[in-house]
Amino acid sequence: MEETSRGKDRISELPNDIKQHIMSSLCMRDAVATSYLSPVWRYTWVTLPSFSFGFSFFEHFCNYFDNLPPNHPKKLQPFYNSNNNNHDSDETIKHLMYVQLLHQLLQIYIKKRQPLDVLDNLTLFVPNMTVYACDVVSQWFSVAKHNVNKFNFSTPEGGVRNRFNGILESKTITKLWLQGCSLISETEVYYINLPCLKQLNFICLHYLDQKILDILLCKCGGTLEKLQLLGGEGVRVLRLSGLSKLKDLEVMHIHDLNRVEIDTTALEYLTLIKLKMNKCKLRVTSNYSCNNLVELFINGCAISDDFFNNVAEFPRLKAVTLLDCPKLKCIKITSRCLTRLDIEDCPNLSQIELNASKMDFFRYYTTLNHNIITLLSKCQFVRTSLILQRPRGALFNPILWYSKLVAFLANFSQSTHLDIETNSKKVVIIPQELRERFCPPLSGVQNLTFILATSSMVHDVLNYADALLWFSPHPKTISFCEEDLEPALSLELQYEDRMTELESCVCCRAHPTSCWRRVLKDFKIVYHRGLANCDSIRKLLEHELKKRKATATAGELYYLTTLNT
Known part of the structure; x- marks a missing residue:
């Protein structure tokens, strides 16, 4: 009856494998906190395969410290090697308490861990490298030197000279991350040897000695990946x-x-x-x-x-x-x-x-002061993204530049998807007199997207559509986007399978590719946003569609009359 009223300590009776499973699902803060559950759980966290005392662990500690009352004893107690403790700021006391916690955890680990056990991963973060913090870090380095496979150390400060060099002679470390510290050698560096190292990461080091790096790469050359x-x-x-x-x-x-x-x-x-x-x-x-x-x-x-x-x-x-x-x-x-x-x-x-x-994908970006490149290609592009800007200056030759542009675009005539982005309408709106000199370069493009990266295209959308339909005479879709890359207007076009011999168009009479005006069968306009009031494209397409149908009907009558005669 007494046992029932008090309740059984069932959590202490759990098998070891279940306790390990529970511990593996906890963050490091919660894993250490299980020490307060019962005497059986007091040092269970020591058996974890990995320790993560990183920045998140430090943040949890800071939240705990900040929530303590102002007169709490832990905020007033003296600290190791801290001068004038009564005038230390809360931030300094917080950092000292955190380093003290790391030191206490280290002592528990050294006493309770089995000598032959090896940590798979050790992550350590120290906010400031005081003399006391350097002593604690050195002790953790001694553990990492013999008992850790993956070691990650970070600090926002450079630290004391030669303080971190000892970690570079570990016989067990396979992956090493050092962030924010300094590797400076004022003496010989013969001790450097990482025979098992496979991955080396130096991140934002305040200083990395050239000699240390050279010897390090030389010593671990057979294993580093x-x-x-x-x-x-x-x-x-x-x-x-x-x-x-x-x-x-x-x-x-x-x-x-x-x-x-x-x-x-x-x-x-x-x-x-x-x-x-x-x-x-x-x-x-x-x-x-x-x-x-x-x-x-x-x-x-x-x-x-x-x-x-x-x-x-x-x-x-x-x-x-x-x-x-x-x-x-x-x-x-x-x-x-x-x-x-x-x-x-x-x-x-x-x-x-x-x-x-x-x-599969080609992307090319040229700025104002750069010319169009010459692309000698023996491949078929599937997706292409071009960011083009026309150069400026007194020496600019529009005929030469547009001829290079057309020759460059011809490399992508069979692309399934082509994106053209520019901040100037002069890039795509080729003058009418120059169109007669060139052939449409994008005759095989199926899906064309035009992106204007500066001002709105509301007032020139008809000119853009006309220019793009000259570049690509038979696209299935044309999408117009503004600088946020969201589509504002889309055209879905359908074409006749063939055209009669009597149909002709002045703009493409000399070109091997038929103009869209000659083969347009039907169209659909989808207004996404922004350009909903621009009906000029609709009127243009409707006019050309009626004109083509009228021309086709007249051609059929003329053809039948000729046969009867």
Whole structure:
């Protein structure tokens, strides 16, 4: 009866496998809080395979601290190595309490964990690197050095010199993330050795010593598969030699980096973004170094034509993105797997020779001061996105520019979907006298989308429709969008299967492709928004449709009269 009134401690009687299952579904804060359930659960969290004392854990602690009453003893107690405690701010006390909590958790872990147990993942965040915090972090590093597979440490401050170098001699770490700290060596760095390292991520380091990086890449060259350097200073040359298993390289915003040297045949994913104000050079030491590339992303790097022209073929290359590459002039890309090519703001690029049988998407963006490139293509584009701006200046030759534009657009005549975006109507509205010189370049396009990125197209929508129907005489759909990329007006067009010999149209009499006016059968206009009051397109299509039907009827009567005669 007494047992019934008090109730059984059923939670303490749960089997170990059920307790582990419950713990695995909890966040780190709740897992540690289970210590208050009963004596049996007090140190259950120590058996977890992963510890996550990251930023979210710190946020939970801050919420707990902020909700304490102002005169709570924990807000008034003295702290280790804290000078003038009575005048410390709440923020300083909060950070000191958090570091103290990390130290207490570490001591519990060291006492209760089995010596041979290895953590799969350890995540540690420290808000400020005081002397006390550095001591606690060093102790956690000692644990990570021998008992952790994946280690992630981050701090918003650079920390004390040489404080973090010890983690670079771990025998168990396979994946390492260091964020916000500094790796500075004032002595020899012979101790660096990570024999099991497969992934290395340095993120926003305040300083990364060149010597440390060189030796680190040399010592783990046989196992490293992914290298990520995001932000920071100190590194001037990135040498990738002897890394036989390196597949993924990402380098971004390294302000001092002058040169990237690649000499590895296993590289599959290469990303270089904004390196030293577009002055960082990319050098491939062997023609076979990039043969296995699958994705290439270059933004703001001094990559030259030799990177492409010295390689006969990229047999596995699927996607290429080139943004803000001022040294590119004339490149050649051959790949039987290439499906996507994205080129933007390459001011000196004048010619692309492209041989890719599986090309699916092509995007090209030219600014005001850039000319239209010459595209020598041996592929059929499925989806194409073009962002075009006509150059300005006294030396601008409209006939030459429009001739290049028409020749460039002719490469996409068989695209299923084509998007043309511009901020000037002069790009697409070709003067009537120039239309007679050229043939419509987009005769095979089925779905055409026009995007005007500046002012509204309400007043010129009829001129835009007429110009687009000259570019593409037989599209199934034409969509008009404004700068928010939402469709404002759509045309759905149907055409006759064939036309009679007597039908003619002045605008296309000399062209091999029949004008839309000669074969229009029916149309449908869908007003999405914005252009609902623009009936000029409807009137134009209705007028041309009636005119074509009248011409067809007259032609049939003339044909029957000729037969009877």
